[in-house]
Each structure stands twice: as C-alpha cells, then as structure tokens.
Amino acid sequence: MTTTPRPDTNQNLKTFEKRVWLAVILIIGIVLMTRFFTVKEMGRYYAVDTGSGLEAATAVDKEAGVAFVDVDRSIGIWISALMTIGIFSFLYKDNPYYKVCEALFIGISAAYWMVLSFWTTIIPNLFGKLFPTWTQSWAIPGLPTAHEHDWWLYFVPLILGIMLLMRLFPKYGWMARWPLAFIIGTTAGLRLIGFLEADFWGQIINTINSFPSYASMIEAVNEGNYSELFKLSNAIIVVVSILACLVYFFFSIEHKGAVAKVARLGIFVLMVTFGAGFGFTVMGRIALLAIRLEFLIYDWLALDIVGG
Amino acid sequence: MIDFLDKLDRRWIFLAMGLSVLIPILMKLQFPETATAQSQAVFEEIEKLKEGDPVLMAWDWDPASAGELEPMAKSFVLHCASKKLKMYFLAIYPLGNQMADNDIADVIKVDFPDLKYGEDYVNLGYKPGYEGVIKVIVNNLRELYPTDSRGTNLDQIPMCRNVNSVQDMKLIINVSSGYPGIKEWVQYASTPYKHKFKLVGGCTGVQASLMYPYIPQQLAGQLGAIKGAAEYESLVTEKYDPDSKREIYKEGRRRMGPQLIAHMLMIGLIILGNIVYFAQRSRGAA
Amino acid sequence: MKRTIPLMITAVGGILLIVATFIPATKDWGEKATIWFDILAGIAFILGGVNLLMIHLSKVSDRKKGWAYSLITLLSFLTMLFAGLFKIGSPPAPDQEFYGESFAPLTISQLPDSATFTIPGEIPATITDHIELPASVRTQMTVADGTITFRGWMRPNQLNDLIDFSDNLKWRATMEALAEKAKPQVTLTGSLDWYSDHRALSYGGVMTPEDRTSLEQMGSDAPWKSAIDQLDKLTNKKISLNVKPEDVPPAFINGDKPATVAYESSGQLTATGDMTTGTRDTLKSVFPVVRPMTPEQQQAYWQSLVDAGEKPLDDDARQTFIGILDTLWTKQQLVDIINAAGIAKPGTKSWTQLYEEQQAGVADLNPEIPAGESVTLNDAQLQAIDAYIAAPQQRISQLVINLKAAGTLTGGQQAAMTKYLSSQPTSGRLGRDLTQTLMDKNVSLDQAQLELLLGPYRSEMVWARIVERLFIASHVVKYPYSGEYNATGTPFWWMYEYIMQPLMATVFALLAFYVASAAFRAFRVKNVEASLLLGTAFIILLGRTFAGVWLTSWIDPAGPFSGFRIENMTVWIMSVINTAGNRAIFIGIALGIISTSVKVLLGVDRSYLGSDD
Incomplete structure (x- = not known):
C-alpha cells in the first residue's frame, strides 16, 4: 500500500533540493573564480593586433609581449560557457536558467534571419535591381548602376513581397494568398522536376548501370578474378531489394500470399536500412556533444590534462 | 536489480553519456584512422584537378553541425589551397557564409598568406531561396550574385570575370548539414549537368546513409559524419601537411576518441535495456 | 475570385518552371520565376521576425504567464536587429573605399567638355540590337551616326570589357584608339579619374598648385570648380598622430620616406591627404x-x-x-x-x-x-x-x-x-x-x-x-554602410558568435543524451524486424570506430571469410542493402512529390489557401 507524501514533506524536499543546488553552485563558483585568478589562460581571449585586425594570439605573441586580453571576447567566452551550461541544465530539469537561454536564442536568431535576409536579398537582389543608383550610393558601392534589361519586372516580387507582409494585419491577411500561391506553385514546379530527374529516373538508371557488362564478367572469370561476379550478385540483390520494398509500399493491393512474403522481405531490407541510418545518426549526435564539451574544457576552463 | 534498472531515472543515463564523451576528451584519446573507399574517392576527385582549376565550395552548414563538419570543411580548404585551386565559396544555407569566412581566416590567411582574395579565393556569400538558388546559378551566376559578400562587383574581381555560371566549375565541393544541402545540389546541379562537373560532398551522420543511392553516378564521393571527416583529414594532412602542429587539422581524429567510448555505451545500453525487457517478460509470463 | 487568382498563380508559376526545363526558349522566364521565388523566400524571413515581435509584444503587454521571458526575447531581438540593420561598428568595405583617392561629387552632365572624346566608329554588325554595351561603360559611351562618344576617362577594366564585347578587329582597334584618346593630360594621368557608378571625380595623391591650375583650365562651370576645390582641401588635409619616439623604427627615420608622410623627432607622425595602400605597405x-x-x-x-x-x-x-x-x-x-x-x-x-x-x-x-x-x-x-x-x-x-x-x-x-x-x-x-x-x-x-x-x-x-x-x-570614409553586417568585432558579430552560435550548437548537442536514453528505454528486440534493425545498428556502431576494426582484425583479409571483417560488412551493408532501401524510399517519395505537385498545380489540392473568408 502506498502512502501519498504529505504536502509539507514535498515542500521540505524542494527546499532541501534548492539549498543543495545553491551550495553546489556556490562551490563551483568559488572553484571557477580561484581558477580564473590563478590560471592566466582560463576564460580569457588573448588577441594580437596585427595592424590589419585582431587575431588570436599564439604562445609566441604572449612571450613577445604583443598579446593582450581582449575584454569583449573574454566576456564572450564566459557568456558562451554560461549559455552552454544553461542549455545542458535542461537535462536535469526544466528551469528558469534554461528558459532565459531559450528566450535569448529565439530573439537573437529571429533577428539574425531578418538582418541576413535584408542585407543579402532585399538590398542587392530587389532594390539593387529596381533602384541601382540609390542602392549603390549608400549600401553596395560595387553594384553596377545601369539598369538591366527588363529591370521593371522586379516590381512584381516587390509588390508580392508587400502583399506577403500584409499577413501581419488580420484585415488584409487575405492579400498574402497571392505571394503564397506563387511560392507554392514555384516550389511544386521545382520539386517535381528535381525529384523526377534525380530521385526517380536517376535511381532507375543508377540501378541498371550497377550491373557489370557481360564482356567484363567473362574477361574477369577467365583471369580467375571473381570480383565482377560479386558485383553482379550485389546488383541482383539491390534490384530484388528495391522491388521488395516497393511492393511493401504498395498499399492499394492487399498484402496476402506471395505479395505478403515479398512485402516482408521489403520490410527486412528497410529495417537494415534504418539500422544503418541509426548507427550514422548516433555518430553525428555524439560529435555535436563532443564539440561543446571541447569548448568548455579547452576554451573556457583551459584544462589540459595530458594523455593519449 | 531488474526493477532498479527498469525504474532508473534517465538522468543517470544522461550522466553516463556525458562522462563517456568527457573523459576521452580530457584524456585526448585518439586512434589511427584508415581511409575507406568513400574518403579515398573524395580525395582522388580533388587530386585529379590541376593548379588554377575553379572549384565551387558550397558551404551549407552551420554551427549546430560544426562538430561533424568543421574538420572536413577545414581539410577541404587545406587540400584545395595546397593544390592552388581557385576557390569560390558560396552558401545557400543561412549561416554557411559565416562558416566560410571562419575557414578562410583559420586556414588560408594563416597557412597560405600568399593567396590573394579575388585572385585565388572569393566568398560570394549567402542567398535565400533554397534549391531555387541552385536552379538559377547553374545557368546564370550574376543574376543572383551581382557582387561578392563584401559588395565588390563580380566584374571587378579577377577570378570572377570569366565565370558566368556554375557550369564553369570543374568540381563542386558541398559541405552540408541539412536542407538545403547535398541532396539539392545532386537534384539541381549534378544530375541535370552530369557532363559538366562532378560533385563531392561531406554531410552529417543523419544524411550520410541517405546519400548512398546517389553514389557514384550523381555524387562522386561523400564523407559521412565525423568518421569520414577523420579519414579525409588524415589523407590530406599526410600528403600536404605532415608536420603540422596546428590543432585545427587534427580535430576530426581527436573527436573519434569519444566516438568509440560513446558507441560502446550505446551498445551496452541497448543490451542492458533488452535484458531488462526480457527479464520482465519472463517474469510476466511466470 | 479570392481563390481563383491564387490558384491561377500557382498553376502558372509551377507550369512555367516545368516547361522551362524542356523548352529552351522559355528558359529566361523560368529563371525569372525562380529569382522572384528567391526574393520572396528572403522576405518571408522578415515576416517571421515581425510576427515574433508582435506575439511577444502582446504577451508582455497582457502580462501573460512567462511574460518576463518574452521581454528577454524582445530585448534581445531588438538589440540584434538594431545592431545588424544599422551595421553598428562595421568598418566600410575595403575594396570599395578607394584608399589613396579623394572623391568629390560630380555627375556625368557636370563633366567639362574637355572630358568628352569622340572617334568615328560603330558597333559591329554581328552584335544584335538587344545586346547592350558592357555595364561598365553603358552610362559613359554612346554610339550613333557613325560616331562613338565617350565621356570621362577610360580605365583599363573598361577597355578590357569593350575589347571582350566583340572579336571584330576593327572594333577592337577603335576601342584601343579611343582609350588612347580618353585620358587626362599627361601631368594628370594616374591622378585624375571619374567614376560613373560613384558619380564622383577622383584625385589620387596630393594636389599640387600646378595640377590645380591645369584642372581649372579644363572647365569653368560651378560644379566643376566646386569639385576641384573640395579635392584640393581633401588631398592637402594633414592628419597627425602622436607616437612614442622609441616606437618609430630607425629604418624609417633614417631612410627615404614616402612623399605624403612626415615625422618630427618630438613624436609627431603626419600624413597628408588620403594614404594609399601602397604607401601603407611600404611604411x-x-x-x-x-x-x-x-x-x-x-x-x-x-x-x-x-x-x-x-x-x-x-x-x-x-x-x-x-x-x-x-x-x-x-x-x-x-x-x-x-x-x-x-x-x-x-x-x-x-x-x-x-x-x-x-x-x-x-x-x-x-x-x-x-x-x-x-x-x-x-x-x-x-x-x-x-x-x-x-x-x-x-x-x-x-x-x-x-x-x-x-x-x-x-x-x-x-x-x-x-x-x-x-x-x-x-x-x-x-x-x-x-x-x-x-x-x-x-x-x-x-x-x-x-x-x-x-x-x-x-x-x-x-x-x-x-x-x-x-x-x-x-582616410575620409566614402561609404560608411558598405561594410559587412557581420564583420568581426561588431556587436552583431559578437552576439552571433558568443550567444547564438553556442546556443544553437548546444541545443543540437542535447540530442546525444536523448539518443542514449532512447537506446536504453525504447529499443526492444521484440521481433525479427527489430533484431535486424538493432543487429545492423551494432555492426555500424562498431564498424565506424577503431574497436570494431580491432575486433575482427584476426580474420585474414585475403581469405574466404574476409567478408566478415567488420569494415567489409559495413561497406556491403551500406552499398547494397542500405542503398537498395534508400533507393526504394527515394522512388516512393519521388512519386509522392510528383503526384502532390501535380495536384497542387492543377488546383485539386487547395489546402495551402486556408479556409474561405
């Protein structure tokens, strides 16, 4: 029989947990500050002014006395470390520290895309085509100022763009349908051709091309070399596997009898495919974690435990 | 024990994963890497090029995948700069432009200071439009790129004067972390123009297994995840920079140390999870 | 009507792109449609950003739950936006600053008559009407009635563009002759220039009184005189820096100095006019x-x-x-x-x-x-x-x-x-x-x-x-907003490098932990399919590391069982079964995309238009 903990026990546990965390954070803080003041590399970005900009200082620069601690970038390293730990703190439990990091990420990345789009597309590719002289006079001095042939056609994406922005106003939101329709239409057109050529027709051609020629097989066998036969057997396995998978995907007919057996073979092939995909995915994820930990260890804490 | 494992708080698993990556990093665990056929194919494709050949460096990745892609990106730049190829950087992935700037600063400016911007390498920058960008620039580069990322008119950049489209390139090297990326370059560049140029690429683990159907006809070779990066890195540094002390050319191999331990952990967790499952199943049956 | 026009736009946009792939004559229209798509994709980012702004503003103003976090989002958004849009702290683009040259505004119509050069000639007959002159000379050159007129002074890149314009020898010879004519007088060659794209008269170096007189003789209009005045002031402006004498190398003090740089032993280093990059590098x-x-x-x-x-x-x-x-x-x-x-x-x-x-x-x-x-x-x-x-x-x-x-x-x-x-x-x-x-x-x-x-x-x-x-x-900055929005050292760059980049990378790094947790909790060998999946995963996980290679290193690589070496098994799985499986998936997806695209283009699928209102 289980008993429900009394509410004040839960409260006590939470208070205790908060106090433990506070103590842990305090201790870690003291350790970090001690290390910061004793180890000159920790949490500091050493830069050298080469005369054409700041670069990371090497050990030689430090010995030569031309390196200095760049305050902006050093603060940046600390902020990065705190952001990294903030995100990792979510693994323990959702907490305000993580939420602050998340809020910062959302705000900064949204602004980043806006600025990116403004300076890489709207200015050079829209205003630069419609009003090249004006754009050249302040934003892109290298832009040719002569209007292109049919330059006036660029008023179409300008108008469509303004209509797209009308989505922000409920009263005029219906205007956004036209540019959205254009985007959907062009995407559909682009994708149709791309997938037809590369993913449909291209794959059929690749499968056929993977078969070795009869002449090369005979020649290889005559030389006592069975690699071409191996290639042939692999090609046959590929064809059979592809057909089996396609039978499995065909849900318009009932998977019974022989169709069921072939479909099951298809499932087996797909399972091996997904297993391979999983293996590669794991590798990818671990590498992402490795680079963040490397940053914390080498760039922030300047830990350099010798080994390996 | 079985009950304990069954009710195990996942945060202990998180801790185990964290330690399995942290400890090899602290110990700088590293293992020898031998190149597999794919990495060799990518290496050979670039080796075939001659000094002065134009290469499009399509940098379609961001910091989120730097763990896997940064080592291969730097190795690509090292390889191309060592062979004195003409490098044209561009991006159709939003932060790729920034990654290209970083690689230019870390590799070309430090180890190849004689290479000149505008004569040996150029950064054309990023354009939004996903595969739409590829569709345009395979026929007409200047329609979307009237200037480089610094705002200089392409006609004033010596290495861009005679380049009208991507078809003027001998090879496309794509480093890709998602969409748009290597798949789009296959679909809209190397498939329709297979006789004009070849495409090689490096991609994340998530994408790597999905790109095999394109090899070798549409994609001459690919570097899959950090393993591919480590193999290619060892091929390039062995030939072009064997005595280098620079850590940036050893990142791929360095990151393989944690891979081994973490993979062992993954296998152990799967086996353990299944032991718990089977034990509970037999308990339930009993 | 509200839905008809969008449906027609969808159909036209998509079908145009499909037709352009197969019919070369329509390729230009296909390209235009794709470029418009690229521009709209860029504008969509702005839509996203403003939408975010509005959502969080309303959350803060209504004091909804979590409004403090929305406030953080807003403040960080506005700071980053401001820093990026106004390119705060971004140095001007070095390639566009024309170091060493001083500019004074002067439009083409304000150029004196002495800067107009003519030569008999015409565009070769092989060049059809719709082909325009090279962009670098379009505003300065006109060809009419057997006469070629060039306003301003021809630069080497303009001559190159004109030579490349046609391979007709007569045309090329004419352009060479025109370039020879279209130069400033000898004393001003190398110093004086006019840039049509910048609508500026340029003078490189320090203007001497003799040069000023020569320039004044070239024209008498007020804009011309004002430009010369401005150039004279800019090129003769002195800028001094106080430096520690011990920091000035003896090789500079005792050697030949560039004409525009002077040094006093008290520690004053003075430059006259705009310093060229050549002078800087020499120093x-x-x-x-x-x-x-x-x-x-x-x-x-x-x-x-x-x-x-x-x-x-x-x-x-x-x-x-x-x-x-x-x-x-x-x-x-x-x-x-x-x-x-x-x-x-x-x-x-x-x-x-x-x-x-x-x-x-x-x-x-x-x-x-x-x-x-x-x-x-x-x-x-x-x-x-x-x-x-x-x-x-x-x-x-x-x-x-x-x-x-x-x-x-x-x-x-x-x-x-x-x-x-x-x-x-x-x-x-x-x-x-x-x-x-x-x-x-x-x-x-x-x-x-x-x-x-x-x-x-x-x-x-x-x-x-x-x-x-x-x-x-x-240097007098000519284009303060020409620099990169993400130039290293700017506040925008700082926020990207030290906040956005680590946050983005760490969010994705969390996946490693969840994959481990999923491996323990979810991957159960319940049936043949699951065991195939996990078995393959084991082979790949082992095979991609040194441990796997070491485990099967005892198998003879040339023997009959060499296929069981883990690296060979991995290669076989990836290049045969994985390829087959993914190929089948690609074909299936391709058929799906084709049918969806056709449905969208023909107006059968209208879900993207939303509900009727």
Missing part, C-alpha cells in the same frame, strides 16, 4: 630583410642567444636553430629569379597593329611579336647584390638603383626581384619563427633569450599598428 615594410648567413654568422647568432641568458641550450636546440637559418634565401636563388624574369618572352601586337595588317591583306594574322634578347645580370650587378647582402640596412629600392646603374634591369626583373625580397623574413619574423620552432621542440628559453629573439618582432608589430592607425585616420 610597414621599412624593416630590412634578413640577409643570408654564412655558417660562421649562423654560429655567431646561435652563440649570442646562448650568451644572452642563463638557460643552457643543448645541441638538438642548436641544430633546430641552424636548420631554420639554413632556409633563408640565398644569393643564387635571387640571381636565378632575376635572370628567369629576364628571359625574353614573345610580345603581343596591339589590336591596332593587327587591324592594320588585316587591312593590308595579311591572311594569316599572328598576334605574337617575336621575343627579343634575354637579359641576365652582369658581373657588376652581381657585385651590387653582394654589396646588398653585406649591408643589412640597405633598402630594396637602393639595390634597384645600384643594379640599374651597373647594367640593364628590365621592369619585369625589377618586379620579380622586389616581390621575392619583400616576401623574405625580416628580423622580427625570423625571431618569431625561431621562437615558435624552438617552443614546438619544447626548448625552454629564459626572458633575456626571448627578448633577443622577439624584441625585433615586437617592434615590427607596434610599428604596424601605428601605421594602420595613421592609415585609417587619414
């Missing part, structure tokens, strides 16, 4: 190049390092040290470079010469002019090089004078020699390289020894910074 490279050393000199240098400090240095260190000194340039290398540059190469006839030959009836036009005689260094010049090597403080410019006095030195030889010597290390760079190599070999040096090696390096770095400060201070 930075005042330090003499290290001369090749004899073995005795190398040993003496090594000994001075040993004697300078108290730390003992072993023979390994000595060998490393001498090894670096052995890589310094040699007299023979320099002589070979100069002689190689003196090898006569065939010249190229001008287009005018070729055209004249064509008119004279020469059938087989040969653009090549036979190579003349090669020029090699004579004994006196070799002695001049010896004297240069023996005099560490002698500048490259003095060597050029000495070589010309002792014999023939072609322009190509001078350029090759200057380029070669300028790329050789100075004392500072040599010291830095020596220190770096010794450190790499774990040779420990004490402070005095480091000072011997790195003292010159420090001096060079300090001087480079001073020169750069003077260079920036002397």
Whole structure:
C-alpha cells in the first residue's frame, strides 16, 4: 500500500533540493573564480593586433609581449560557457536558467534571419535591381548602376513581397494568398522536376548501370578474378531489394500470399536500412556533444590534462 | 536489480553519456584512422584537378553541425589551397557564409598568406531561396550574385570575370548539414549537368546513409559524419601537411576518441535495456 | 475570385518552371520565376521576425504567464536587429573605399567638355540590337551616326570589357584608339579619374598648385570648380598622430620616406591627404630583410642567444636553430629569379597593329611579336647584390638603383626581384619563427633569450599598428554602410558568435543524451524486424570506430571469410542493402512529390489557401 507524501514533506524536499543546488553552485563558483585568478589562460581571449585586425594570439605573441586580453571576447567566452551550461541544465530539469537561454536564442536568431535576409536579398537582389543608383550610393558601392534589361519586372516580387507582409494585419491577411500561391506553385514546379530527374529516373538508371557488362564478367572469370561476379550478385540483390520494398509500399493491393512474403522481405531490407541510418545518426549526435564539451574544457576552463 | 534498472531515472543515463564523451576528451584519446573507399574517392576527385582549376565550395552548414563538419570543411580548404585551386565559396544555407569566412581566416590567411582574395579565393556569400538558388546559378551566376559578400562587383574581381555560371566549375565541393544541402545540389546541379562537373560532398551522420543511392553516378564521393571527416583529414594532412602542429587539422581524429567510448555505451545500453525487457517478460509470463 | 487568382498563380508559376526545363526558349522566364521565388523566400524571413515581435509584444503587454521571458526575447531581438540593420561598428568595405583617392561629387552632365572624346566608329554588325554595351561603360559611351562618344576617362577594366564585347578587329582597334584618346593630360594621368557608378571625380595623391591650375583650365562651370576645390582641401588635409619616439623604427627615420608622410623627432607622425595602400605597405615594410648567413654568422647568432641568458641550450636546440637559418634565401636563388624574369618572352601586337595588317591583306594574322634578347645580370650587378647582402640596412629600392646603374634591369626583373625580397623574413619574423620552432621542440628559453629573439618582432608589430592607425585616420570614409553586417568585432558579430552560435550548437548537442536514453528505454528486440534493425545498428556502431576494426582484425583479409571483417560488412551493408532501401524510399517519395505537385498545380489540392473568408 502506498502512502501519498504529505504536502509539507514535498515542500521540505524542494527546499532541501534548492539549498543543495545553491551550495553546489556556490562551490563551483568559488572553484571557477580561484581558477580564473590563478590560471592566466582560463576564460580569457588573448588577441594580437596585427595592424590589419585582431587575431588570436599564439604562445609566441604572449612571450613577445604583443598579446593582450581582449575584454569583449573574454566576456564572450564566459557568456558562451554560461549559455552552454544553461542549455545542458535542461537535462536535469526544466528551469528558469534554461528558459532565459531559450528566450535569448529565439530573439537573437529571429533577428539574425531578418538582418541576413535584408542585407543579402532585399538590398542587392530587389532594390539593387529596381533602384541601382540609390542602392549603390549608400549600401553596395560595387553594384553596377545601369539598369538591366527588363529591370521593371522586379516590381512584381516587390509588390508580392508587400502583399506577403500584409499577413501581419488580420484585415488584409487575405492579400498574402497571392505571394503564397506563387511560392507554392514555384516550389511544386521545382520539386517535381528535381525529384523526377534525380530521385526517380536517376535511381532507375543508377540501378541498371550497377550491373557489370557481360564482356567484363567473362574477361574477369577467365583471369580467375571473381570480383565482377560479386558485383553482379550485389546488383541482383539491390534490384530484388528495391522491388521488395516497393511492393511493401504498395498499399492499394492487399498484402496476402506471395505479395505478403515479398512485402516482408521489403520490410527486412528497410529495417537494415534504418539500422544503418541509426548507427550514422548516433555518430553525428555524439560529435555535436563532443564539440561543446571541447569548448568548455579547452576554451573556457583551459584544462589540459595530458594523455593519449 | 531488474526493477532498479527498469525504474532508473534517465538522468543517470544522461550522466553516463556525458562522462563517456568527457573523459576521452580530457584524456585526448585518439586512434589511427584508415581511409575507406568513400574518403579515398573524395580525395582522388580533388587530386585529379590541376593548379588554377575553379572549384565551387558550397558551404551549407552551420554551427549546430560544426562538430561533424568543421574538420572536413577545414581539410577541404587545406587540400584545395595546397593544390592552388581557385576557390569560390558560396552558401545557400543561412549561416554557411559565416562558416566560410571562419575557414578562410583559420586556414588560408594563416597557412597560405600568399593567396590573394579575388585572385585565388572569393566568398560570394549567402542567398535565400533554397534549391531555387541552385536552379538559377547553374545557368546564370550574376543574376543572383551581382557582387561578392563584401559588395565588390563580380566584374571587378579577377577570378570572377570569366565565370558566368556554375557550369564553369570543374568540381563542386558541398559541405552540408541539412536542407538545403547535398541532396539539392545532386537534384539541381549534378544530375541535370552530369557532363559538366562532378560533385563531392561531406554531410552529417543523419544524411550520410541517405546519400548512398546517389553514389557514384550523381555524387562522386561523400564523407559521412565525423568518421569520414577523420579519414579525409588524415589523407590530406599526410600528403600536404605532415608536420603540422596546428590543432585545427587534427580535430576530426581527436573527436573519434569519444566516438568509440560513446558507441560502446550505446551498445551496452541497448543490451542492458533488452535484458531488462526480457527479464520482465519472463517474469510476466511466470 | 479570392481563390481563383491564387490558384491561377500557382498553376502558372509551377507550369512555367516545368516547361522551362524542356523548352529552351522559355528558359529566361523560368529563371525569372525562380529569382522572384528567391526574393520572396528572403522576405518571408522578415515576416517571421515581425510576427515574433508582435506575439511577444502582446504577451508582455497582457502580462501573460512567462511574460518576463518574452521581454528577454524582445530585448534581445531588438538589440540584434538594431545592431545588424544599422551595421553598428562595421568598418566600410575595403575594396570599395578607394584608399589613396579623394572623391568629390560630380555627375556625368557636370563633366567639362574637355572630358568628352569622340572617334568615328560603330558597333559591329554581328552584335544584335538587344545586346547592350558592357555595364561598365553603358552610362559613359554612346554610339550613333557613325560616331562613338565617350565621356570621362577610360580605365583599363573598361577597355578590357569593350575589347571582350566583340572579336571584330576593327572594333577592337577603335576601342584601343579611343582609350588612347580618353585620358587626362599627361601631368594628370594616374591622378585624375571619374567614376560613373560613384558619380564622383577622383584625385589620387596630393594636389599640387600646378595640377590645380591645369584642372581649372579644363572647365569653368560651378560644379566643376566646386569639385576641384573640395579635392584640393581633401588631398592637402594633414592628419597627425602622436607616437612614442622609441616606437618609430630607425629604418624609417633614417631612410627615404614616402612623399605624403612626415615625422618630427618630438613624436609627431603626419600624413597628408588620403594614404594609399601602397604607401601603407611600404611604411610597414621599412624593416630590412634578413640577409643570408654564412655558417660562421649562423654560429655567431646561435652563440649570442646562448650568451644572452642563463638557460643552457643543448645541441638538438642548436641544430633546430641552424636548420631554420639554413632556409633563408640565398644569393643564387635571387640571381636565378632575376635572370628567369629576364628571359625574353614573345610580345603581343596591339589590336591596332593587327587591324592594320588585316587591312593590308595579311591572311594569316599572328598576334605574337617575336621575343627579343634575354637579359641576365652582369658581373657588376652581381657585385651590387653582394654589396646588398653585406649591408643589412640597405633598402630594396637602393639595390634597384645600384643594379640599374651597373647594367640593364628590365621592369619585369625589377618586379620579380622586389616581390621575392619583400616576401623574405625580416628580423622580427625570423625571431618569431625561431621562437615558435624552438617552443614546438619544447626548448625552454629564459626572458633575456626571448627578448633577443622577439624584441625585433615586437617592434615590427607596434610599428604596424601605428601605421594602420595613421592609415585609417587619414582616410575620409566614402561609404560608411558598405561594410559587412557581420564583420568581426561588431556587436552583431559578437552576439552571433558568443550567444547564438553556442546556443544553437548546444541545443543540437542535447540530442546525444536523448539518443542514449532512447537506446536504453525504447529499443526492444521484440521481433525479427527489430533484431535486424538493432543487429545492423551494432555492426555500424562498431564498424565506424577503431574497436570494431580491432575486433575482427584476426580474420585474414585475403581469405574466404574476409567478408566478415567488420569494415567489409559495413561497406556491403551500406552499398547494397542500405542503398537498395534508400533507393526504394527515394522512388516512393519521388512519386509522392510528383503526384502532390501535380495536384497542387492543377488546383485539386487547395489546402495551402486556408479556409474561405
């Protein structure tokens, strides 16, 4: 029989947990500050002014006395470390520290895309085509100022763009349908051709091309070399596997009898495919974690435990 | 024990994963890497090029995948700069432009200071439009790129004067972390123009297994995840920079140390999870 | 109506792209549609950002739950947006600042008549009407009634564009002749220019009173006079920096200084007018190049390092040290470079010469002019090089004078020699390289020894910074907003590098933990399919690391069971089964995309239009 903990026990546990965390954070803080003041590399970005900009200082620069601690970038390293730990703190439990990091990420990345789009597309590719002289006079001095042939056609994406922005106003939101329709239409057109050529027709051609020629097989066998036969057997396995998978995907007919057996073979092939995909995915994820930990260890804490 | 494992708080698993990556990093665990056929194919494709050949460096990745892609990106730049190829950087992935700037600063400016911007390498920058960008620039580069990322008119950049489209390139090297990326370059560049140029690429683990159907006809070779990066890195540094002390050319191999331990952990967790499952199943049956 | 037009737009947009793939005549329209799509994709980012702003603003104003976080989002959004849109702290684009030239606004119509040049000629008949003149000359050049008119002065890139415009010899010869005509008077050539794209009159260097008089004689209109006035003020403006006298190298004080830079021993460094990048680079490279050393000199240098400090240095260190000194340039290398540059190469006839030959009836036009005689260094010049090597403080410019006095030195030889010597290390760079190599070999040096090696390096770095400060201070910025929005060092860059990038990377790094948790909790071998999946995963997980390779390394790679070596199994799984599975998935997806696209284009699927309102 289980008993429900009394509410004040839960409260006590939470208070205790908060106090433990506070103590842990305090201790870690003291350790970090001690290390910061004793180890000159920790949490500091050493830069050298080469005369054409700041670069990371090497050990030689430090010995030569031309390196200095760049305050902006050093603060940046600390902020990065705190952001990294903030995100990792979510693994323990959702907490305000993580939420602050998340809020910062959302705000900064949204602004980043806006600025990116403004300076890489709207200015050079829209205003630069419609009003090249004006754009050249302040934003892109290298832009040719002569209007292109049919330059006036660029008023179409300008108008469509303004209509797209009308989505922000409920009263005029219906205007956004036209540019959205254009985007959907062009995407559909682009994708149709791309997938037809590369993913449909291209794959059929690749499968056929993977078969070795009869002449090369005979020649290889005559030389006592069975690699071409191996290639042939692999090609046959590929064809059979592809057909089996396609039978499995065909849900318009009932998977019974022989169709069921072939479909099951298809499932087996797909399972091996997904297993391979999983293996590669794991590798990818671990590498992402490795680079963040490397940053914390080498760039922030300047830990350099010798080994390996 | 079985009950304990069954009710195990996942945060202990998180801790185990964290330690399995942290400890090899602290110990700088590293293992020898031998190149597999794919990495060799990518290496050979670039080796075939001659000094002065134009290469499009399509940098379609961001910091989120730097763990896997940064080592291969730097190795690509090292390889191309060592062979004195003409490098044209561009991006159709939003932060790729920034990654290209970083690689230019870390590799070309430090180890190849004689290479000149505008004569040996150029950064054309990023354009939004996903595969739409590829569709345009395979026929007409200047329609979307009237200037480089610094705002200089392409006609004033010596290495861009005679380049009208991507078809003027001998090879496309794509480093890709998602969409748009290597798949789009296959679909809209190397498939329709297979006789004009070849495409090689490096991609994340998530994408790597999905790109095999394109090899070798549409994609001459690919570097899959950090393993591919480590193999290619060892091929390039062995030939072009064997005595280098620079850590940036050893990142791929360095990151393989944690891979081994973490993979062992993954296998152990799967086996353990299944032991718990089977034990509970037999308990339930009993 | 509200839905009909969007449906038609969808159909037209998509079908146009499909048709453009197959019918070359419509390729331009397909390209236009794709470019418009790219522009709208960019505008969609703005829509997203403003939408976010509105959502969080309403959350804050209504004090909804979590409004404090929304406030953080808003503030960070607005800060980043402001920093990026206004390019706060971004230096102007170096390639567009025309360092060394001063600009005064002047439009094409304000150019004086003396800057208008005409020549008889016409566009070749092979160029069809819709092909326009090259963009670089379009605003300055007109062709009408058998006369070509060019306003302003032709630059080399414009001439190149005009030559490339047509391969007709008569046209090319005409353009050459026009370029020869369209130059400022001799005293102003190289200083005076007019840029059509910038609508600016440019003057490079410091305007002398004689040049000013020449310019005033060229035109009398008010805008022209005002431009000259402005250029005179800008080019004669003096900028001074106070520097510590000990930071100014003796080589600069005692050597020839550029005409536009002056130094007073009190520590005032003054630049007149806009400094060119050439002057800046000349100033930075005042330090003499290290001369090749004899073995005795190398040993003496090594000994001075040993004697300078108290730390003992072993023979390994000595060998490393001498090894670096052995890589310094040699007299023979320099002589070979100069002689190689003196090898006569065939010249190229001008287009005018070729055209004249064509008119004279020469059938087989040969653009090549036979190579003349090669020029090699004579004994006196070799002695001049010896004297240069023996005099560490002698500048490259003095060597050029000495070589010309002792014999023939072609322009190509001078350029090759200057380029070669300028790329050789100075004392500072040599010291830095020596220190770096010794450190790499774990040779420990004490402070005095480091000072011997790195003292010159420090001096060079300090001087480079001073020169750069003077260079920036002397320059009048022409395009303050031309720099990159994400230039290194700007607030925008800082927020991206130290907040956005680590956050993005760490969010994705969390996935590693969740994959581990999923592996423990969810991957159950419940049936054959699951065991196939997990079995393959095990092989791949092992095979992609050293452990897997080691586990099956005992299997003979040439034997009948070599296929069971894990690396071979991995390759087979990936290139056969994985390829087959993914191919089938691709084909399935492709068919799905094709059918969805057709449904969308034909208006069967209208879900993207939303509900009727």
